[in-house]
Amino acid sequence: MLSDTDRATYEWQLDVPGFGEAGQAKLRSSTALVSRIGGLGGPLAMSLAAAGFGKIVLVHRGDLREDDLNRQTLMARGWIGRSRVECAAETLRRFKPEIEVEAVDANFAEENAAGLVAGADIVFDCAPLFEERFLMNRECVRAAKPLIDCSMYAMEGQVIPILPGRTPCLACIYPEAPPHWRRRFPVIGAVSALVAQIGALEGIKQVAGFGEVAFGQLIAVDAATMRFDKIRLAPRRADCDICGDPAP
Amino acid sequence: MTVRLNYRGQLAGAAGRSSEEVEADPADTVLSLVLAAARRAGGEFEAMVFDGDGAPRRTLLVASDGEQVVDLSVPVGEDVREITLMPPIAGG
Ligand SMILES: [Zn+2]
Numbered sequence: 001m002l003s004d005t006d007r008a009t010y011e012w013q014l015d016v017p018g019f020g021e022a023g024q025a026k027l028r029s030s031t032a033l034v035s036r037i038g039g040l041g042g043p044l045a046m047s048l049a050a051a052g053f054g055k056i057v058l059v060h061r062g063d064l065r066e067d068d069l070n071r072q073t074l075m076a077r078g079w080i081g082r083s084r085v086e087c088a089a090e091t092l093r094r095f096k097p098e099i100e101v102e103a104v105d106a107n108f109a110e111e112n113a114a115g116l117v118a119g120a121d122i123v124f125d126c127a128p129l130f131e132e133r134f135l136m137n138r139e140c141v142r143a144a145k146p147l148i149d150c151s152m153y154a155m156e157g158q159v160i161p162i163l164p165g166r167t168p169c170l171a172c173i174y175p176e177a178p179p180h181w182r183r184r185f186p187v188i189g190a191v192s193a194l195v196a197q198i199g200a201l202e203g204i205k206q207v208a209g210f211g212e213v214a215f216g217q218l219i220a221v222d223a224a225t226m227r228f229d230k231i232r233l234a235p236r237r238a239d240c241d242i243c244g245d246p247a248p
Numbered sequence: 249m250t251v252r253l254n255y256r257g258q259l260a261g262a263a264g265r266s267s268e269e270v271e272a273d274p275a276d277t278v279l280s281l282v283l284a285a286a287r288r289a290g291g292e293f294e295a296m297v298f299d300g301d302g303a304p305r306r307t308l309l310v311a312s313d314g315e316q317v318v319d320l321s322v323p324v325g326e327d328v329r330e331i332t333l334m335p336p337i338a339g340g
Binding site: 127 | 339
């Protein structure tokens with residue numbers, strides 16, 4: 001049920017074909033979890049707030065540094081040294097005071113994984129480490145929650161929408177962490193923001209129930225050439241450690 | 249026939265280019281094209297694509313004309329235009 005404020009705020013997007021009041025009401029009653037509020041997670045969370053999710057949980061440990069400011073657009077130079085997740089929450093609350101924003105100054109880890117995923121209707125993975133990504137994937141499979149895995153490197157980005165039980169999970173696609181991944185990656189903020197918008201849209205469509213989410217596919221964008229691809233992924237692996245069929 | 253090989257993520261940096269065109273026979277396996285590419289590029293590229301035993305890394309995603317190829321021993325086929333090698337990325 002939309003309030004008068006909701007109707008006034010979202011008037012222009014209620015007209016989007018297939019979305020309407022029903023889609024808006026679904027967003028309003030949904031909780032999104034965004035892990036890591038960096039160059040990707042920040043703009044993604046902002047777009048979820050703009051679209052009207054009822055609650056957004058931000059997960060990120062650490063303080064703002066000067067070298068975050070080429071891409072982390074929820075921040076401000078004067079906030080260097082402050083908790084990044086608190087800064088992000090402050091920006092979102094200022095933008096939309098009616099949205100509940102929860103800031104968790106910790107990274108996604110064994111101790112908090114189950115609780116965080118249990119409270120969410122959809123999870124957005126924007127973490128720079130595979131260990132975190134695999135953990136989030138495992139918890140989403142256990143809890144049967146949709147996961148939108150978003151990542152970038154230099155001028156490229158990937159978004160993999162995952163629906164446990166129906167699509168391959170992250171461990172089906174990548175059964176182990178790649179040994180060559182380095183924590184520090186090349187990034188222009190506009191590229192991470194571009195990937196963020198693709199991820200946000202996949203999640204908005206999934207929750208609001210309109211359009212076509214690219215489940216079972218990997219959306220790849222190369223901003224160097226502005227080429228967009230959808231790679232059709234192989235089916236879920238029966239022997240996947242995370243989502244595979246139980247041993248007889 | 250000519251097949252375009254695309255290198256994504258860190259592989260592009262290791263190869264020094266994001267794509268190249270190679271001559272292939274429809275009966276060539278996907279693996280043989282990947283192996284030849286790794287031999288040409290050598291060093292870091294080879295280590296990112298193959299493990300210490302010479303087996304393709306399980307983390308390498310290979311796609312042929314937009315379809316993931318899991319079994320790299322299959323022939324590339326007659327109509328293939330491009331094969332894309334995608335290592336996982338996690339920048340966020
Ligand atoms: Zn799986």
